[in-house]
Amino acid sequence: MTNISKFTRLVRLGIKTLLLHKLRSLLTMLGVVFGVGSVIAMLAVGTGASEEAQSQIRRLGSQNIILHSVQSQQDQTTDRVRMSIYGLTYDDEQRIRETIPTVRRIVPAKLIPHEARVGGRTMELRIVGTTPDWFDLVERELIAGRRLHQRDLATRANVCVLTERSARRLLATETILGNRIRVGSNYYEVVGIIRSETGGTAGGVQTPDQEVDAYIPLTTARERFGDIVMRRSEGSFERSMVELHQLVVEVDELENVESTAEAIEQLLRRFHPREDYRVSVPLALLRQAEATQRTFNIVLGSIAGISLLVGGIGIMNIMLASVTERTREIGIRRAIGAKRSQIIGQFLIETIVLSSAGGLLGIAVGVIIPQIIEYFAGMPTIVPMYAIVLSLGISVGVGVLFGIYPAIRAARLDPIVALRHE
Numbered sequence: 001m002t003n004i005s006k007f008t009r010l011v012r013l014g015i016k017t018l019l020l021h022k023l024r025s026l027l028t029m030l031g032v033v034f035g036v037g038s039v040i041a042m043l044a045v046g047t048g049a050s051e052e053a054q055s056q057i058r059r060l061g062s063q064n065i066i067l068h069s070v071q072s073q074q075d076q077t078t079d080r081v082r083m084s085i086y087g088l089t090y091d092d093e094q095r096i097r098e099t100i101p102t103v104r105r106i107v108p109a110k111l112i113p114h115e116a117r118v119g120g121r122t123m124e125l126r127i128v129g130t131t132p133d134w135f136d137l138v139e140r141e142l143i144a145g146r147r148l149h150q151r152d153l154a155t156r157a158n159v160c161v162l163t164e165r166s167a168r169r170l171l172a173t174e175t176i177l178g179n180r181i182r183v184g185s186n187y188y189e190v191v192g193i194i195r196s197e198t199g200g201t202a203g204g205v206q207t208p209d210q211e212v213d214a215y216i217p218l219t220t221a222r223e224r225f226g227d228i229v230m231r232r233s234e235g236s237f238e239r240s241m242v243e244l245h246q247l248v249v250e251v252d253e254l255e256n257v258e259s260t261a262e263a264i265e266q267l268l269r270r271f272h273p274r275e276d277y278r279v280s281v282p283l284a285l286l287r288q289a290e291a292t293q294r295t296f297n298i299v300l301g302s303i304a305g306i307s308l309l310v311g312g313i314g315i316m317n318i319m320l321a322s323v324t325e326r327t328r329e330i331g332i333r334r335a336i337g338a339k340r341s342q343i344i345g346q347f348l349i350e351t352i353v354l355s356s357a358g359g360l361l362g363i364a365v366g367v368i369i370p371q372i373i374e375y376f377a378g379m380p381t382i383v384p385m386y387a388i389v390l391s392l393g394i395s396v397g398v399g400v401l402f403g404i405y406p407a408i409r410a411a412r413l414d415p416i417v418a419l420r421h422e
Contacts, residue, residue: 014349027316029358031311032398036362036391037369038307040383043297044370048381050293060282063254064137067092067247067259068269068278071240071336086276087242092268096249100263102256103249107133110221111245116214117172117182125166125214127183129221135161137248138209145177145192152217161192161215169212181214186224188216224246257283305394311358312398315351319406323347323413330413340411341400347407348400355399359392366391 012295018025044388060066069087093108110129128134143164158183167176167190180187190325196211220225228241249264251257261281268277323330330343366388 010345010349011347011353014235014353017350018353024318025354028314029311029361030356031314032308032355032358033260033311033362033365035307035309035311036359036395037365039305039391039394040363040366040387041369042303042380043387044366044383045373045379046226046293046296047384047387048370048374048379050296051382052380058420060280061137061139061248061250062283062286063251063257064282065249065251065257065264066265066280067249069245070276070278083373084238084240085242086240086274088244088247088277090243092271093247093269094241095148095246095267096231096247096264099267100260102252102260102263103146104252105133105137105250107131107137107248107250108218108244109134109246109248110225110227110232110243112221114183114225116166116170118179121172123166123170123212125183125212126210127221127225128209128213128215129142129218129225130215131218134215134248140209141195142398143193143195145190147192147194148215148217153219156219156223157217158186158220159191159216160188161194162190163196163211163213164193165196165211166214169191188214206372207405216256221252230351254283257281287394308394308398311395312355315354315399316402316406319347319351319403320356320409322350323410326410327413330410334413343411344407347410351406352396352399354393355395356401359395362395363388363392 067088071084071086093106097106098105107130107243110127112127114125114127116125130148131153132150132206135142135166145161147161148159151157162170162176162181170181171179171190174189176193179190181190182188194215227243228239249260251260256404258281261279261284265279268279334345367383370383373379374381
């Protein structure tokens, strides 16, 4: 008889023995099922959340550095009428462009919240005065029309590119391209529509764009709106002067990003007595998010692995009880010539069958649970292939590890004593 046929016979015998006690075998497997299922499900939730955060950071551009104007505490006074002067300047843009050789491109932006009107329909938009390079550094899908051109910048054209959401709300029943929206006392022709992206923060970085943006040439924004923004709130009248609200800097090589960010900070520090700016480096945040994911996966895997340990202890307990119940059977097999290695093999096969079957059922549970979470909670989940392979491998390993002692104990039984066992 070949080794393969012997192994097949032992597997069939092990399955047959386990089926004699179906309920006990099922209950024994549950520890492994829930252990494997929890490992896969927890890693799927953790991987999904981490991938979503990392994708948001990647959309900011790995070779980009984003500078924001920030109103410092010294600029915030309690006067009823006040003027705050802070933030990035046109001189900052020129200095960065001319003094730091690793900078490939730099895109300035003025951000002006303003009400837009089309007929009787109104909406609060964020007017973004910028250059055509914006659409290269902050990549968004063009749905219709065109982006801003250099000639729009040169001629101070009254044109705008709307985000999809802005266009749908303002021009829901109108022809979009070629239509005009009113902002203040000026009209702007809609020349393009780009895909909306959820605004807010990505990994702690304020995203450059929002869902309700309207992009106009920077020269037009300077001429129409100037640098002073006026706001009235709670009986006070606030005026702020900010030349540029954002600078998006593109670095020539990925390995130069962090050194360039440090050089920019040193340059700004020389010309800004107050820290009225913030420097954000998406690449550094991406690396931090990847390191956090690895730590998170180790912690989750360790916690879920405890369930597999409990399942393995349950398997050992049941197999020890099985050795006691089958003492006479073992004695008969030894008396008719069965070797100790065959006895060990029989009991090991049974524990491996238990743990492997539990592992396969656990994989099914671990794949289904993330889908349920995604459907009801709306959380993104990703089931990594390594989690499935690792969980199945651990479950088989648990079967071998916790089956060795009961198998050796069964093989060491004295045949004479075993035959007398009642």
